[in-house]
Amino acid sequence: GKTIVVTGSASGIGLETARVCTAMGARVLGIDVTKRFDHVEEFYRADLSDGATIDALIDALPDGIDGLANIAGLPPTAPADKVLAVNLFGLKHLTQGLIAKMNDGASIVNLASLAGFGWADAIPAIRASEGVHVDDAARFAEAHQISNAGGRSYFFSKEALIAWTLQNRWTWRERGIRMNTVSPGPVDTPILGDFLETLGARAEEDARIMDRPGTPADLAPIIAFLLSDMTTWIRGTNIPADGGMSSNILCDMH
Ligand code: NAI
Structure with a gap:
């Protein structure tokens, strides 16, 4: 079976992904800041907003990784610098650090969002974010006035994540390592209420046009x-x- 690293494995989409991958015969290495044992035998507790913690995690994880599911994420109600650190800069730091521990042909999947679809309108800030270290998330948020008013920090984290994934389509080509994003609409997990709180009337309108949340x-x-x-x-x-x-x-057209 494959060895799959799943971040955010303690809750919601990450927990279910760990369960499904285990059921499919994979060895799942779960990572989260809080612990839940369900479905994940091998668990690493780590705060993915902190550079030194991520570096220690990269050292601790084994070689021979076939898959990395970057699912850990914070909702728009969390402080802007934390949202950027976990959803974007920490995710990139972990991914780049784990490339050397991946097998050829490995697959990386990043959880983005419908909230990231406007990335083409954010290119200047995305360019500016390119070399930013996870520990500089607060400075970046301040310099580019990315607060969590209206969910901006969350939207930007997902916009930049989609753009980064598209930009890196060929980066690890010679090793067959590939990366994609999955972008859900509203999903019924513990953070759904945070989106409704942040987006207000807009989220209610979205909910109205849907059959059901995911x-x-x-x-x-x-x-x-x-x-x-x-x-x-x-x-x-x-x-x-x-x-x-x-x-x-x-x-x-409706
Ligand atoms: P969730 O809150 O159930 O799961 C997120 C997990 O990430 C939690 O277990 C949490 O402890 C972990 N996490 C948060 N900060 C962390 C940190 N500093 N270090 C390590 N782990 C940390 O939420 P859900 O809905 O399962 O979210 C998973 C992903 O899906 C997120 O990236 C989210 O942005 C994305 N998403 C969710 C949607 C929704 O409506 N629920 C919609 C679109 C995208």
């Missing part, structure tokens, strides 16, 4: 599929899974 079980099989060898020609792209929400927004 569940972790809607997302985990898609992530597992992208981690598998069935998808080696899917590379450097963003895959929405949102009950039709993004097409509804983009079509605007």
